[in-house]
Amino acid sequence: MRDVAIVSFAQLPSVKAIDPSDEPELVQPVTSQAMRQVGLTQDDIGFTCSGSTDYLPGRPFSFVAAVDGLKAWPPIRESHVEMDGAFALFEAWVRLLHGDIDTALVFSFGRCSLGPVPDVLNLQNDPYYVQPLGLDSISAAALQAQAMIDAKKATERDFAEVAARNRKQAMDNPNAHIKGDFDVDAMLEEPYLSSPIRKSFCSPMSDSAAAIVLAAGDKARELVKRPAWIRGIDHRTEPHALGQRDLTASPSAKLAGQKAGVGEGKIDLAELHAPFAHQELILREALGLGEDVDVNPSGGALAANSLMTAGLIRFGEAADRVIAGSANRAVAHTTSGVCLQQNLVAVLEGE
């Protein structure tokens, strides 16, 4: 297979609300920055792919408007996934394997400030039997966290420690939304949102946009000194119905990690997309990441979570550290669906 690498990454700082802003105003700054960083313009891009969901802005075809943030003239090779931008990166990777084009632009955008996101996410459930129950994303995550406690796999203190660690690491990240040195005991005093989930165990609801440039083979080496090569990438899903799954484990992340080759060498760092603190513990176990792995140096989704973009940002944060030389082999991960139903895992590596 052809070697493909991440060569550039740009993001808008994740904040509570980027306002006012329509799709082109979110997309144009990050896509142009990602291309400019490696001296490219839209005319140099072979394939463009984006990820977003209509249910954040509450209108059909919001991605159509996003195209107006690009110089799509002459007309471009372009596609869109109703998934996190990291899945758009997967499609662009597949496209580059064909060999006829050498560069791809991937972007995504998400504004959680436009609606009640935990309630909106209930619309991912079975519309006939589950949606009427009003299972919002926090309540669903609480079922999973409680299952972990019942299985003696973790305690509430473990969840608080994950949240505190991520937000402390985010203090070095100018793009993070929630950061600081938070006290674990104080977190454990917070009221439950949905037992055993407390506010600090949840990711913030952020607005952001992000873009990545991919390049193949020699083109990647030409654009940057040290490309972040995608050595393996795979995604897997699980049964949708919560009752059909062991919520304390993630067989889909485990399988995707194996296919991506996570275990085939030493991992320096991992950027895991865990919107709830307890999910980081599940993912660490599934991917076989030991204590020596630097997990979420950016602060992860617990420090900044713009839906549909947080996954692509994990890829960008991991790639930036490989490109800069501070890591040699990194894992980037994205999840989708209720309680980690679907997982995408990649291994990024320097030369």
Next chain:
Amino acid sequence: MAQHCAVIGIGQTKHRESRRDLSIPGLVREAALRALEDADMTWKDIDSIVIGTAPDMFEGVMMPELWLSDALGAAGKPIFRVHTAGSVGGSTAVVASHLVQAGVHEKVLTLAFEKQSEANAMWALSPAIPFQPQLVAGAGGYFAPLIRSYIRRADAHPDTGCMVAVKDRENGCLNPNAHLHLHQTLEQVKASPMLWDPIRYAETCPSSDGAVAMVLVSEKHADRVKNPAWVKGTSVRTERTIFAGRDQVNPEAGRLCAKDVYDQAGITNPMKEIDCAEVYVPFSWFEPMWLENLGFAEVGEGWKLTMEGKTRLGSEMPWNMSGGVMCTNPIGASGMLRFAEAARQVRGTAEQHQVDGAKVAIGHAYGGGSQFFAMWVVGSER
């Protein structure tokens, strides 16, 4: 590209205004099981699933592929969701073919669906967006001015659109899966109510429930069937919504998309080298417009092919032998139905609407404000 890709299984539902007998999972399973049976496969043989549908709001389920994973036997497998407006059915098949051609997966199930009876698509297409004038006209209101512009530029015969409607509905009567089975005379079509001048009611597509699925495989699995359809070329092109340089009557993105697939398939004269075409014609006048856009006629001449009957089944260049979007329109699936019907033709499995000896066919889909295009060329020979 490294690998050849072949279509070895095709299945579709019976399309109707309302499939109240089926849930959404039941609908997608009906199509998928028929495609698997056609490919002599079971769920276990499938490596990966690529699914497409139009806006999630049409059914009220956000990212429905997560929920439909169970119905499609996706546990432990990759499932991927494409959404590119009206072209989505085509783009979804393109993404699936790329997984095979790139060597990422060998046996891919691709599927598209829409259950329009569970929503009101026309008004979902005209939302009120802050600081923009609301169209309040549905898709027909958007496209009618483009059609008027075409008629003026080409000085087209005013009956052209009605002729397309008569022909496509005639073809639809040969297709047991089609939603509409209507024998209509030219006079009947002309007498139907004017909705958006010059689009009459009988010149519009229906709203349908339906799904379509295909099994795409690499070369080494193609001999599971005796008549694979080989993917000879795929392409997608996009242009902006708001741009003064656009020509929405004859969009540059459509022209480039066609040129790209023809180049890949070695086609220099579409009229001579293509045997038949399934093209996205949701309003009848788009047949002459796309005849020109896709290079089957010179600019301004497309309507003459239609009026001369050359696009009829049995004539020189049959278009929409299955009845097309004019007879069946489950929006998210409409594009993939075009791709699948093109593959059926070169496989020789199109039954009553088969073009004798079809060896090369195109499938086409478009979406948005005539700005997203997806096409493929399929052939009976590798």
